[in-house]
Amino acid sequence: MRTLLLLLPALILSGQTTPAPKAAATVKTASMTKAPAAPSRDYKESGSPTATVEIDAYTDYECPHCARFFKDFMPQFSADYIQTGKIKFVHRDFPLPMHPHAQLAARFADAAGEVSPSLYDVVVDQIFKTQNTWSVNAPDGRGTGDIDAEVAKVVPPGAMQKIRELVKSDPRIDASVSKDVGMAMNLDHVPSTPTIVVISKGKREVISSIMELPYNSFKKYLDEKIAGQ
């Protein structure tokens, strides 16, 4: 009994200390294996998952043309093709090195997607809408850089706390951004943002002049692609 009493603190201590690294290791392994194992859809995807035409859009959260892309192009495009399930749409991150806050903005958006897929679009929209406040495109030429404050305006506090934790250190966020950047540079050779890639019949067609195109011209091109399947 005395021995047991003597051993008890040791057992408690060992219970507190030794499993911790194991738990950390388990969490790390879980987070690293979660992405490939998860059967659920990627939060960056929308539209029909079985559509024969896929459109990938590369954007940089600090690029003014990308903000215009989301404000002017996306609503009509979404109504015509994404919501109708005519295509599969994938939003990809391509933060450019000349934009000091673009990487962080991508982390916030991706973290929101990890917390809840439904939050992804809300946060993407908010980041682009408030670009003139936090980015280098602000009137003072520097911006606040405080993306957290802007995102917090549209996300419930509980979810916001989870987003902050993910933004700080979660390797899935780095992996998500790095994967997109790798695709932009090595696969699609994206020259500028925004750039869209139309994928059909295994062929990838890169369109970097999307913001210069009249919507009807693009619509005609895309309708031909969809009809040609």
Place this chain on the structure above:
Amino acid sequence: MKRGLLIAGRLILGAIFVYAAWAKLRLPWIDFAGALNAFEILPESALEPIARTLPWCELALGAALISGIWQRWFGLIASLLLAFFFSVMLRSYLVGLKIDCGCFGPGEALGPKTLARDFSMLVLAIVVTVASFRVRRRPPPTTAEPVIA
């Protein structure tokens, strides 16, 4: 010597046109249509036909210049085409459009560098054309001995 320079100039010009065509044809026509629309000179209805055909015209022109057939006339066409391109680019730059040049595919902003490059291509085309006409008009040198009365 002058004939050699003329041939070199013609080949360089032809290669430039072939490269410009290849840079556009490897991308979908809609991408070039966007680049064309950025210059704000074409109606929307003209974008598709021009975006689909202009790169092929450039390819044919480049091939013709390299082959040397009807070099005076193809040189003249190249000069006129480059003069048109240069004037459109200069006008867009002067009105302050922040757009891509679109000359050799995407990702190249219109600016002093692209204007200087296109101007030098125009000068080359004019030199090739003028030299072609001069070479053609010069009477062939005679090898016959003068007849002594």
